[in-house]
Amino acid sequence: GAGVSQSPSNKVTEKGKDVELRCDPISGHTALYWYRQRLGQGLEFLIYFQGNSAPDKSGLPSDRFSAERTGESVSTLTIQRTQQEDSAVYLCASSWVGGDTGELFFGEGSRLTVL
Amino acid sequence: GENVEQHPSTLSVQEGDSAVIKCTYSDSASNYFPWYKQELGKGPQLIIDIRSNVGEKKDQRIAVTLNKTAKHFSLHITETQPEDSAVYFCAASSGNTPLVFGKGTRLSVIA
Numbered sequence: 001g002a003g004v005s006q007s008p009s010n011k012v013t014e015k016g017k018d019v020e021l022r023c024d025p026i027s028g029h030t031a032l033y034w035y036r037q038r039l040g041q042g043l044e045f046l047i048y049f050q051g052n053s054a055p056d057k058s059g060l061p062s063d064r065f066s067a068e069r070t071g072e073s074v075s076t077l078t079i080q081r082t083q084q085e086d087s088a089v090y091l092c093a094s095s096w097v098g099g100d101t102g103e104l105f106f107g108e109g110s111r112l113t114v115l
Numbered sequence: 116g117e118n119v120e121q122h123p124s125t126l127s128v129q130e131g132d133s134a135v136i137k138c139t140y141s142d143s144a145s146n147y148f149p150w151y152k153q154e155l156g157k158g159p160q161l162i163i164d165i166r167s168n169v170g171e172k173k174d175q176r177i178a179v180t181l182n183k184t185a186k187h188f189s190l191h192i193t194e195t196q197p198e199d200s201a202v203y204f205c206a207a208s209s210g211n212t213p214l215v216f217g218k219g220t221r222l223s224v225i226a
Binding site for chain 1: 121149151156157158159160161164204211213214215216217218219
């Protein structure tokens, strides 16, 4: 399809394990974002990639969280030593340009449950 | 940094009535204000946006107003229909900063 694709759609893990979440943005989109949505809450910004610029990591809640992006394609969000408070839906979005000049196209999210 | 407050958190209206959702923001440098609709199990989807050089924008049954002086912006949905039931998020950003979202409003349209 032509939309943003995220995998896995659901992930259940045990406390202390590492998880990796994947995002395939829309082809040609230069900007990619990760947001976290806890149950019944708003979208919490995590990290933003724009082209070849250094990523904006200002939203990452701890050093257990990291993300990478290969060029203008796939991104992976890694959570190390997961905690129960990491349980949430992790949403990825992409856009044509960064910042306020483009619509964000969201994937359906990866639901993470940490037992 | 930017802080966006959104009210109410839940809203129930009768089909055919209007719904209004209000947001305030803190950063006077913000100049872009989109609204997203999130249906159950889906990612949010843009429904309308407004920039700071415009006071009002309308698209069929949906309108957004912006008061830059008061740092308020609102979403108005007229003639509501059951398919309007969803969670609505306002957001704000300035320059090259990522969007900051409000906590969302769960709208229920009762047939």
